[in-house]
Amino acid sequence: MDLKDLLNIDYPIIQGGMAHIAKGEFAAAVSKAGALGIIGSGGMDKDELRENIKVLRRETDKPFGVNLMMLRPDIDDLVKVILEEDVRVITVGAGTYRRFADDFKRKNIKVIPLISSPLQIKRYEALEPDAYIAEGMEAGGHIGQMTTMTLLPQAVKETNKKIIGAGGIASGKEVFAAEVLGASGVQIGTGFLFTKECPLHENYKNLLLKSNSSKVTVIGNLKGIPMRLIKNKMTREYQKLERENSLMELEGFTLGRLKRAVVNGDVENGSVMTGLSIGSFDRILSVKDFIEKLMKEYQEVKDVYKNKK
Numbered sequence: 294m295d296l297k298d299l300l301n302i303d304y305p306i307i308q309g310g311m312a313h314i315a316k317g318e319f320a321a322a323v324s325k326a327g328a329l330g331i332i333g334s335g336g337m338d339k340d341e342l343r344e345n346i347k348v349l350r351r352e353t354d355k356p357f358g359v360n361l362m363m364l365r366p367d368i369d370d371l372v373k374v375i376l377e378e379d380v381r382v383i384t385v386g387a388g389t390y391r392r393f394a395d396d397f398k399r400k401n402i403k404v405i406p407l408i409s410s411p412l413q414i415k416r417y418e419a420l421e422p423d424a425y426i427a428e429g430m431e432a433g434g435h436i437g438q439m440t441t442m443t444l445l446p447q448a449v450k451e452t453n454k455k456i457i458g459a460g461g462i463a464s465g466k467e468v469f470a471a472e473v474l475g476a477s478g479v480q481i482g483t484g485f486l487f488t489k490e491c492p493l494h495e496n497y498k499n500l501l502l503k504s505n506s507s508k509v510t511v512i513g514n515l516k517g518i519p520m521r522l523i524k525n526k527m528t529r530e531y532q533k534l535e536r537e538n539s540l541m542e543l544e545g546f547t548l549g550r551l552k553r554a555v556v557n558g559d560v561e562n563g564s565v566m567t568g569l570s571i572g573s574f575d576r577i578l579s580v581k582d583f584i585e586k587l588m589k590e591y592q593e594v595k596d597v598y599k600n601k602k
Contacts, residue, residue, distance in 0.1 A: 296478025299424060299455060300382060300403070301356050303327030304588055305468075307405075307426070307457060309482030310360020310384055311434070311566075312336045313555040314492060317348030322490040324355035326581040331384060332359045336552060339370040346378045356381065358405075363388030376400055384426060384480075387435075394420045405457065409437025409444070414451040422454060426480050429460030433483050433521050433568035436460075436511070442474065449475030463570035465590020469598070483568035484587075488580045494558035498577065500565060505572040513543075523565040 296305035306328035308320065312335025320330030332349060334342050342359070349357055359380050361371060364387045372393050375383060379400070386407040390397070397404050403423040408414055414425060427448040429441025437444075441460040448456050458471030459480035471479050485491055486501055504523055512531045513519045522528060527550060534546060547564065554563025578586065 296424070296455060296457060299477070300329050302329050304584055305478030306584060306587070307331060307358070307384070307478065307480040308485050309333075309432075309459070309480055310335070310358075311482055311485075313552050314486070315360070316492060317345035318352060319490055319492055320345075320357055321349040321352035321355075322488075322580045323485070323584075324349070324357045325353045326584045327355075328584055329382065330355075330357045332357065334359055334361055334371055337371075339367065339374050342371055343374045343378060346374070346380065358382030358384055358403075360384045360386070361390070362386055363390055372396070375402070389416070389420075391420060407459075408448065410439060411444070411447040411451045414448060418452060424455040424457055424477070425452065426457045426459050427476075428480070429458075430519075430521070431461030431569040432459060433566040435518070435520050438519075441471070445471060445474040445476055461568060461570050463573035465587050465592070466594050467570075468587060468591040469594045472595075481587075483570050484574065484583060485580070486567065487574040487577055488583050489577055490580050493555055496558035496560050497554055497565060500560045501567060501571060502575065502577070504567075506569050509567060509569055509571060518543075520564075521566065521568060523560075523567055523571075525563075525565060526561045527563060 304327045308323040308328060308331050310331040310333035312333050315331055315333030317332055320332045323330035332345050359375060361383055363385055376396060382403045384405045384407060405424045405426055406417050406422050407426040407428055409428055427444050429439060429444050430436040431441055441458060445458050455477035456475060457478045457480050458476035462479045462481050463484055468479050508523050510524045510528055511519050511521050512528050515535045550564040553559045554565050
């Protein structure tokens with residue numbers, strides 16, 4: 294998997310830019326372990342983003358990236374921080390980065406958009422991104438409609454850029470499967486929630502450990518904004534309101550819910566985001582041990598595959 298060469302990392306793994314979770318210290322732990330740590334700017338203002346970048350750089354000189362949600366009203370301020378702090382890699386979602394494409398090229402920033410449909414690649418190609426993250430609906434948080442297994446090969450056909458598989462990647466077997474389908478590397482979110490360094494409230498981690506895929510649901514389907522998370526009081530109330538209220542009212546209902554779960558530990562009224570791979574994890578590992586376990590499993594299954602040919 295040649296993502297390592299593009300990003301100058303030891304392992305072909307990107308950590309998901311999870312809002313309120315992927316802070317500087319955590320992303321630094323991922324980068325130090327040989328993958329690409331990502332600071333998630335969701336939930337941060339420009340000053341918080343700048344400080345988290347500085348925190349990461351105090352911890353390591355390894356490569357890292359920042360995730361940007363392009364539809365944010367303060368996106369100009371966040372992009373300014375990216376340019377001023379000489380960030381070398383960004384992953385982008387929730388809208389196009391067309392307005393900033395020339396600035397990113399001028400600073401030689403590697404840009405990796407997240408896509409959930411092959412059609413999105415056609416819209417991005419003119420901007421000449423460096424790679425794409427093709428995320429299937431098995432992932433946690435906001436999701437598309439295609440599965441990883443169907444999305445990956447179709448995305449590969451649309452571009453000569455590197456494709457990074459995401460959604461449901463929980464073990465070395467899934468890493469290898471993504472490679473067979475044409476991926477140059479993988480992005481992982483849910484798996485990193487089960488690490489010691491992940492700054493989740495203990496209530497959140499304990500609920501993850503006690504749950505499996507049958508405890509996971511999707512809300513927002515009726516209004517076209519699907520989101521995958523663990524069933525709780527909040528999801529039940531949302532699904533009831535979804536039949537009766539406008540999209541604007543529903544957005545108000547979910548405002549601050551992720552922070553409530555991640556920071557305050559309110560796992561009944563907060564948004565406990567997780568992917569369908571949750572059932573593959575039953576213990577907390579260090580970031581280093583988790584990554585090394587993934588790559589050991591990947592090599593083992595790859596060796597078996599080679600021997601069968």
